[in-house]
Amino acid sequence: MxxxxxxxxxxxxxxxxxxxxxxxxxxxxxxxxxxxxxxxxxxxxxxxxxxxxxxxxxxxxxxxxxxxxxxxxxxxxxxxxxxxxxxxxxxxxxxxxxxxxxxxxxxxxxxxxxxxxxxxxxxxxxxxxxxxxxxxxxRPVIPAIAPDDARFHQIHSAHYYNPQQLPEGGVLIVGAGSSGVQIADELQRAGKQVYLSVGPHDRPPRAYRNRDFCWWLGVLGLWDAAASQPGKEHVTIAVSGARGGHTVDFRALAHQGVNLVGLTKSFADGVVEFQPDLADNIARGDDNYLSLLDAADAYIARNGLDLPEEPEARHFLPDPACVTQPILTLDMVEAGITTIIWATGYVxxxxxxxxxxxxxxxxxxxxxxxxxxxxxxxxxxxxxxxxxxxxxxxxxxxxxxxxxxxxxxxxxxxxxxxxxxxx
The missing domain is CATH 3.50.50.60 (FAD/NAD(P)-binding domain)
Incomplete structure (x- = not known):
């Protein structure tokens, strides 16, 4: 050389x-x-x-x-x-x-x-x-709680490419930011049984009143925020441009067939435990979503903009059973899970x-x-x-x-x- x-x-x-x-x-x-x-x-x-x-x-x-x-x-x-x-x-x-x-x-x-x-x-x-x-x-990060168990194929979301690369069986996806929710949606549509572990998150609308959320964050000055809010340093953002762009709706994912669970707590002998926080995490995501709609409505009124009203944006689907009766413990072998995808970020x-x-x-x-x-x-x-x-x-x-x-x-x-x- x-x-x-x-x-x-x-x-x-x-x-x-x-x-x-x-x-x-x-x-x-x-x-x-x-x-x-x-x-x-x-x-x-x-x-x-x-x-x-x-x-x-x-x-x-x-x-x-x-x-x-x-x-x-x-x-x-x-x-x-x-x-x-x-x-x-x-x-x-x-x-x-x-x-x-x-x-x-x-x-x-x-x-x-x-x-x-x-x-x-x-x-x-x-x-x-x-x-x-x-x-x-x-550097993709897989947390220390990951099980040392050869029965399960484990990859980081950075190494997920398509449903065909995974073995037969169900999938547990840990992390419900933009990567986690899009991968969960894709795998469920491909016929996989999917469990999605949902932690704290922000959930902006993809679009509201004929404007993309990127536009709303711009005119509302939110892109220029100089620092994240205290306590939100590890909060993910659930947003998607897939299939022409759509608002991420965890209730819709559940009604579609994705099994929602709370934050992943621990693994032992093929059994995974989840925090009892699923409903709270979804509710806080809803609050974030509604706060942007409120700010957008106020901006429109203040500036006299002629943008179509969208009352249906505030209508939520009913809570699915996985939210009202959350799964706290899951035997992954009995559930048919063969793969764990860690959508847990990078350092x-x-x-x-x-x-x-x-x-x-x-x-x-x-x-x-x-x-x-x-x-x-x-x-x-x-x-x-x-x-x-x-x-x-x-x-x-x-x-x-x-x-x-x-x-x-x-x-x-x-x-x-x-x-x-x-x-």
Missing amino acids: TVEKIVTDTLVVGAGQAGVAMSEHLTHLGIPHVVLEKNRIAEAWRTGRWDSLVANGPAWHDRFPNMEFPGIDPDGFVPKEQVADYFAAYAQSFDAPIRTGVEVKRAERNQGRPGFTVETSQGIIEARNIVAATGPFQ ADYSWLNVDAFDDKGKPKHQRGVSSESGVYFLGLPWLSRRGSTFIWGVWHDAKYIADHIQTQKKYSQYQDAQQQNK
């Missing part, structure tokens, strides 16, 4: 939506940089999602400002492969200096001189700045980044992506600057802020260098 050494102003690690956005802004500012990606551009969209996934936001909203999705209805939901193709085409549009198939192994600050030395699978890079644009979906992995930019729990210390370690930046994380930070359009705006910060710091460095030369 040929070992090379590259010297650049800024190294961007990761070429998903965050890395591509970062590269665009750095290119616009004329800042020399290199983007490294260990796989392909936007690889997670291609192989880290199930086959039928579409974007959870409509095409007019879930995109970068400077390019639309080709051939897609603005109110449609883009299939995952086309999302990945979009990012590849976007990067090509400004000739982004992206190098794929290169893994970053270690980065650390130089001693006695500016910048960082970065070890990669293809050589060494010297960079004054590092932008960790690897996003929040780096970030910055083991390669050996700098003083993390707290005692390993979480990045930053303000709007500008870390506590000079020259180190984070991009693509939830709530980086606001609620919209993990969305395609949101990460683009966060990247602009970071690029501007890098440019400002570059001017200070240029001044220092000039003063040194004049001595």
Whole structure:
């Protein structure tokens, strides 16, 4: 293998939506940089999602400002492969200096001189700045309660692709955010007996009064919320763009044939126990749903908008038996369950980044992506600057802020260098 050494102003690690956005802004500012990606551009969209996934936001909203999705209805939901193709085409549009198939192994600050030395699978890079644009979906998490039981096929939702890959038998899905509910719906429609473990969640309407919920969150200023509400740090969002987009309704899923259960508590000898919190979790999701309808109605009245009324949106189906008579204990073998899918989220992995930019729990210390370690930046994380930070359009705006910060710091460095030369 040929070992090379590259010297650049800024190294961007990761070429998903965050890395591509970062590269665009750095290119616009004329800042020399290199983007490294260990796989392909936007690889997670291609192989880290199930086959039928579409974007959870409509095409007019879930995109970068400077390019639309080709051939897609603005109110449609883009299939995952086309999302990945979009990012590849976007990067090509400004000739982004992206190098794929290169893994970053270690980065650390130089001693006695500016910048960082970065070890990669293809050589060494010297960079004054590092932008960790690897996003929040780096390492799938399966909780410690997972049973060590060979009778059950267990996978994370990151490794679920389609119903055909699963063995015969029923499925327990743990986690009812966007991934969990969509996978449960798909498997039930494919003929599987499905149990869905439902924890605390927000449940926005897909659309209300002829406007998508993404529009409502925008005009109501909710995308710009600077921090999550206390106590909601681990609350998932149940929303779907599948089959043209629809509001996630847990009662409808139950009437369709999905068995709802509460938060998963423990496993022992093939028996799973659930918390008695299913009805409460659904009720709190309803409260979240109704609060957005109330805010939307008030906005319409306040601004005199001519949008059709939708009283049926407030009508709920009757509680199914699985809610009124919840299952608290389930013998999975007797129930015919052969598979457990863990839709339990991810953690970030910055083991390669050996700098003083993390707290005692390993979480990045930053303000709007500008870390506590000079020259180190984070991009693509939830709530980086606001609620919209993990969305395609949101990460683009966060990247602009970071690029501007890098440019400002570059001017200070240029001044220092000039003063040194004049001595």
